[in-house]
Amino acid sequence: MMHPARISSAQILVAQVLVALLAGAVFGLGLSLSGMLDPARVRGFLDVAGDWDPSLAFVLGGAVAVAFAAMVLRRRLRRPAFAAEFHLPATTPIDTRLILGSAIFGAGWGMAGLCPGPALAALSLGLAPVVLFVAAMLAGMVIHDRLAARQPGGSRS
Numbered sequence: 001m002m003h004p005a006r007i008s009s010a011q012i013l014v015a016q017v018l019v020a021l022l023a024g025a026v027f028g029l030g031l032s033l034s035g036m037l038d039p040a041r042v043r044g045f046l047d048v049a050g051d052w053d054p055s056l057a058f059v060l061g062g063a064v065a066v067a068f069a070a071m072v073l074r075r076r077l078r079r080p081a082f083a084a085e086f087h088l089p090a091t092t093p094i095d096t097r098l099i100l101g102s103a104i105f106g107a108g109w110g111m112a113g114l115c116p117g118p119a120l121a122a123l124s125l126g127l128a129p130v131v132l133f134v135a136a137m138l139a140g141m142v143i144h145d146r147l148a149a150r151q152p153g154g155s156r157s
Contacts, residue, residue, distance in 0.1 A: 012082050015082045031121045032121060034059040035059075036118040036121075041053060043110065046110045074086060119133050119137060
């Protein structure tokens with residue numbers, strides 16, 4: 001094993017990219033195996049007043065358990081393996097922007113049956129509605145960033 005002082009910044013970058021690719025592949029595989037790539041199944045889970053499909057509750061529970069374990073582990077570590085420090089989001093209060101954004105996200109998720117992670121994973125299926133969803137999502141991100149940049153103190157959230 002190499003001594004940490006002998007690891008170049010290029011090697012660290014390669015390690016970061018490989019770990020990110022591995023994490024993304026595991027995430028995409030999990031989404032696929034759990035049925036999160038099927039918009040009809042997701043809409044069935046969100047339709048609590050109709051023909052509700054509770055199976056995705058186990059997926060969400062598993063995600064919460066993994067995130068909780070990761071947060072406990074992060075608190076025990078001084079720094080990540082391939083970075084000088086953890087890059088965590090700044091804590092912000094719950095405000096109108098957050099509530100409105102959450103409502104828009106939820107409405108879009110309910111209508112399309114896709115959210116960003118599963119939509120990107122579902123691109124591998126080559127379905128036109130998924131490609132259209134991802135294109136619209138990316139367009140929305142660009143429009144948001146352009147509008148936020150125009151506002152005083154433009155938020156990049």
